[in-house]
Amino acid sequence: MPYAARLIRSAYAGLALCTIVAVPALAHHGWSWTESGFFQIEGVITDAYFGNPHATLDVDVEGTIWRVELAPPGPTSQAGFTEELAPPGTEVIAIGNRSADPDEPRMKAVRIIIDGQQYDVYPSRAEDI
Amino acid sequence: MTGFLELLQASPLATGLRGSFIAYPLVNATHILAIGALVTCAALMDLRVLGLGSALPVKIVLGYLRPVAAVALLIAIATGALLFSVRPLEYADNPAFRLKLILVSAAIANAVVYNLLPGNSASGLRKILVITSLILWLMAAVAGRFIGFVQ
Numbered sequence: 001m002p003y004a005a006r007l008i009r010s011a012y013a014g015l016a017l018c019t020i021v022a023v024p025a026l027a028h029h030g031w032s033w034t035e036s037g038f039f040q041i042e043g044v045i046t047d048a049y050f051g052n053p054h055a056t057l058d059v060d061v062e063g064t065i066w067r068v069e070l071a072p073p074g075p076t077s078q079a080g081f082t083e084e085l086a087p088p089g090t091e092v093i094a095i096g097n098r099s100a101d102p103d104e105p106r107m108k109a110v111r112i113i114i115d116g117q118q119y120d121v122y123p124s125r126a127e128d129i
Numbered sequence: 130m131t132g133f134l135e136l137l138q139a140s141p142l143a144t145g146l147r148g149s150f151i152a153y154p155l156v157n158a159t160h161i162l163a164i165g166a167l168v169t170c171a172a173l174m175d176l177r178v179l180g181l182g183s184a185l186p187v188k189i190v191l192g193y194l195r196p197v198a199a200v201a202l203l204i205a206i207a208t209g210a211l212l213f214s215v216r217p218l219e220y221a222d223n224p225a226f227r228l229k230l231i232l233v234s235a236a237i238a239n240a241v242v243y244n245l246l247p248g249n250s251a252s253g254l255r256k257i258l259v260i261t262s263l264i265l266w267l268m269a270a271v272a273g274r275f276i277g278f279v280q
Contacts, residue, residue: 008258029277029278050148051215052146052149
């Protein structure tokens with residue numbers, strides 16, 4: 001079966017290639033991908049998502065769009081942070097941990113501040129701010 | 130494609146799942162259970178063809194586990210589609226998700242090829258397909274877990 005063998009060999013080569021291309025990207029689930037010290041951004045919300053598996057904000061900080069990861073919908077709404085508070089154009093401060101990759105505009109927020117009002121989406125972590 | 134994904138995102142099912150505190154984790158759990166059953170069945174069949182558990186005839190092992198694997202696959206696809214519908218545009222762009230789809234498609238194609246082999250096929254060829262199956266299903270499961278960790 002030389003044809004079958006050749007087919008299988010090219011399939012393996014393709015598989016290896018896919019793995020090499022896909023694996024090095026960085027994480028955003030949990031905290032393993034973030035730096036340990038707190039970090040803060042201030043900008044304008046361009047897009048907001050309130051839903052599973054967790055809420056996110058896109059925030060324009062001097063022309064760079066930051067992806068701000070929040071908690072799952074339950075804890076997010078328990079913190080009092082709801083969709084009505086975050087329409088596009090809203091000024092926001094996000095405090096949390098930024099990506100360990102310095103080139104990646106992404107952070108996991110612990111506290112969101114809008115109009116001087118604090119929303120601690122990860123209350124136990126926000127205690128340490 | 131983007132149009133279809135936007136329609137999917139706006140569907141009542143996706144909208145309901147997006148905001149639910151209970152349904153989403155349940156669908157998620159069902160997805161994981163189905164994958165567990167599928168990968169376990171596939172691995173047991175593969176290992177049997179490779180010689181493990183030789184007290185049980187290959188025909189009986191495959192006859193018993195193949196339908197379980199097929200049902201588990203259908204459940205995994207259905208629940209996976211539901212999880213995908215919550216944020217389709219994000220997931221469609223996710224490299225781990227894309228890799229997982231390639232791996233799952235390859236694993237299914239590999240299983241179909243195995244089942245189409247004529248009865249008198251060389252055992253060497255069968256073993257290559259079965260080892261490929263093991264690698265593909267395990268890699269698909271790992272790629273799936275990485276969806277939450279890459280962007």
